[in-house]
Amino acid sequence: IPVLDRLQQSAQSVRQALFDAAELPTGAASGSAAAPARQAWNTLRQNMRLESDALRHALRVGIGATLAVALSRSFAVNHGYWMSLTLVFILQPYFAATWQRTVERVLGSVAGAIGASLLGLLLSTPLSVALAVLPIALGTFAARTVNYALFTFFLTSQFVLVSHIQQPDLHEPELAALRAFNSVLGAALALLIGFLLWPEKAPRELAGALARALQRHADYVLALIREKSGEQADSPRRIVELRRQACLAADNAQASLERLQQNPLHRDSKVDTAETLLNAMRRVTAAGTVLEIQPALPVDSEAASALRDYGETLARALHPRDGEPEPGGRVMPVPLAVGQAQPGLPEPLERIARQARQVQQLRDKLQQA
DSSP, rough: HHHHHHHHHHHHHHHHHHHTTTSSSSSHHHHSSSSSHHHHHHHHHHHSTOOOOHHHHHHHHHHHHHHHHHHHHHHOTTTTTTHHHHHHHHSSSSHHHHHHHHHHHHHHHHHHHHHHHHHHHHSSSSSHHHHHHHHHHHHHHHHHHTTTHHHHHHHHHOOOOOHHHOOOOHHHHHHHHHHHHHHOOOOOHHHHHHHHSSOOOOOOHHHHHHHHHHHHHOOOOOHHHHTTTTTTSHHHHHHHHHHHHOOOHHHHHHHHHHEEEEHOOOOOOTTTHHHHHHHHHHHHHHHHHHHHHHHOTTTSSSSHHHHHHHHHHHHHSSSOOOOOOOOOOOOOOOHHHHHHHHHTHHHHHHHHHHHHHHHHHHHHHHHHH
């Protein structure tokens, strides 16, 4: 059930935050704030490449705004700055978000322009127009965080009426038509810029994000089980960091999936399978959080050796490395010696195994589709 999955994810986040609080070093805060200028420079340098989404979006907005101004100046478009403003407000880093914002902006602008023109026919004096602007301005501020289309509706009505006060020789229907015309032009130009300049490859991006998330979860499970088998290859702090990386990779894959769902140019039948795959990965980290607090086995024991082999099996089920065979069978039972040596280990291990088996089946389904 989606609601229960969301509640489980929230509970997992709270539990991880409480569990990780004790792992933070005391000098971390002072060390992170030691060189803010250097951190700012490193961030700026990392984003001054075409691989950076921030730089690409800045170039899109700059090129789009320049074209909008050039078009409005070349063709002497009345109130042409509305076209430039529309483009700047609509254009988003991803085409799916640009499309959604375009639909909301155009619908709100056209409806607001029609509403303002009808209202202007009923208001005959500048004072009455000014009094009508007040509740519309309040509606603009109220709708800003509620719905973008509704916000645009009030904003357009306000602009049209205020422009009529400043330019009484232009009537509301004419101003409304100009507003709607410039909004449509700006929206069309924004869509064109978003489609032509570095469009994201949504299906390929989702596939890569899912593969990275599976690899991060496999690394986390393998390191965690090795630590529980008595090996000291990874410290508890390193285990927590691997879990955070796995959760971050799953969040990035979720963001890619949502962009694919919003993109009108892509209609992929694998969306539901990818959503189920992400939920299975989140259950892996939830079970891993429980496994982290269990005591480790003696490193030289038979149970520890069996647990290490079992960890390799689970990691291959989550993300098989090149040349390695995937584990077969419908179930991956926990070795009996592990439960006899430490009764608290089998339950979270079985939860991870169930999700690993589901991940294996879903991954095969995605590859066959």
